[in-house]
Amino acid sequence: MALAMACTVMALWFRPWRMLAGPLLTPALAALALLPWLWLLPQKMPQGLQVQLSGACLLVLMLGWPLAVLVLSGVVLAVWLLGHSDPAAALSQWVWIGLVPATLALGIGALLRRWLPPNPFVYTLGRGFIGTAAAVFLSGVLLETAHEWAGGAPHEQALVARWLMAWGDAFLTGMFSAIFVAFAPQWLATWSDERYLKSPKP
Numbered sequence: 001m002a003l004a005m006a007c008t009v010m011a012l013w014f015r016p017w018r019m020l021a022g023p024l025l026t027p028a029l030a031a032l033a034l035l036p037w038l039w040l041l042p043q044k045m046p047q048g049l050q051v052q053l054s055g056a057c058l059l060v061l062m063l064g065w066p067l068a069v070l071v072l073s074g075v076v077l078a079v080w081l082l083g084h085s086d087p088a089a090a091l092s093q094w095v096w097i098g099l100v101p102a103t104l105a106l107g108i109g110a111l112l113r114r115w116l117p118p119n120p121f122v123y124t125l126g127r128g129f130i131g132t133a134a135a136v137f138l139s140g141v142l143l144e145t146a147h148e149w150a151g152g153a154p155h156e157q158a159l160v161a162r163w164l165m166a167w168g169d170a171f172l173t174g175m176f177s178a179i180f181v182a183f184a185p186q187w188l189a190t191w192s193d194e195r196y197l198k199s200p201k202p
Helices: 002-013 016-021 025-044 056-063 065-082 087-115 120-149 158-183
Strands: none
Touching (some): 002 065, 002 087, 016 025, 025 065, 056 087
């Protein structure tokens, strides 16, 4: 709860709703309409180790971190209202499937901007594909570690499953980021034609 509230307060401090006056309104509404159904899938699966796609890293690329945090808040609220999970499970999903991967993706993106050249392939493969895989997997590792520290029984093959699901998330994020770069760059708040498509100096 402390982590969730800290992220929410920090996101609100940036007043990200101002970005909805432009082209980002469409992807924000689409995320609110589609992402809850993706997050509800584990409730329809057999009991056991429940892993799922996140979509948080794609939201960060599309909306920026502050607005992505607010959209994820709406997503988890819809999941709680439409599904049958208790508030604690919804909170855990909000933090470990949404906020933590989104924050890690923000940090990985900052490192790539700092140390790698501004190239479209760095953006789509680095931030969209490899960065997403790293962020989602690290979030899963942190979740499993916190679960064990809290006295929970370790799940066999849990990290293997989270590793595989992280690459599924990476594939979707990398694919959509490449499509949006080519056909709808206005839907990517983290994309800049001036930065990534500028001509090299002679």
